[in-house]
Amino acid sequence: MPRGTLEVVLVSAKGLEDNDFLSSVDPYVILTYRAQEHKSTVQEGAGSNPQWNESFLFTISDSASELNLRIMDKDKFSKDDFLGEATIPLDAVLEEGTFPETAYNVVKDQEFCGEIKVALTFTPERVADHQGYNVEGDSYGHNAEGESYGGWRESSREF
Numbered sequence: 512m513p514r515g516t517l518e519v520v521l522v523s524a525k526g527l528e529d530n531d532f533l534s535s536v537d538p539y540v541i542l543t544y545r546a547q548e549h550k551s552t553v554q555e556g557a558g559s560n561p562q563w564n565e566s567f568l569f570t571i572s573d574s575a576s577e578l579n580l581r582i583m584d585k586d587k588f589s590k591d592d593f594l595g596e597a598t599i600p601l602d603a604v605l606e607e608g609t610f611p612e613t614a615y616n617v618v619k620d621q622e623f624c625g626e627i628k629v630a631l632t633f634t635p636e637r638v639a640d641h642q643g644y645n646v647e648g649d650s651y652g653h654n655a656e657g658e659s660y661g662g663w664r665e666s667s668r669e670f
Contacts, residue, residue: 513605515635517544517569517578521551522612524582526625527559527594536561537585538594540627544569544578553585559625571633576601580627582617595619597627604631 554561584592595617
């Protein structure tokens with residue numbers, strides 16, 4: 512599994528269930544990858560078609576291959592309502608590097624209940640270049656290009 516940083520740009524959602532009787536839905540999103548969690552801003556009064564345009568970073572370092580997005584409705588006087596969720600497989604973006612804005616189905620109780628649009632960018636961790644190993648070269652500590660990395664020189668004198 513590649514290691515690196517996943518940038519998630521939370522763009523918007525549409526078609527969300529508007530179940531508030533006295534006011535419109537105040538949606539926000541909880542983004543989860545393994546034990547890492549981020550929360551978007553609450554889009555007060557945005558209703559069923561909120562716009563976020565927010566960016567979140569996750570550190571990818573293990574074999575988990577899904578990003579989970581839980582869409583919630585912020586309530587002032589009661590527990591926040593669950594509006595639905597989307598699960599995004601990450602295998603393709605870890606291979607390709609970038610996915611443009613893409614709409615993913617939002618599901619609640621195994622039924623379609625809207626879409627959420629995100630863009631994904633994976634930046635692999637750079638592997639450290641370990642120098643000092645005489646892989647190809649001569650016995651004088653020079654590599655194949657003639658650069659010297661120090662090391663022991665063989666003596667041409669006999670003792």
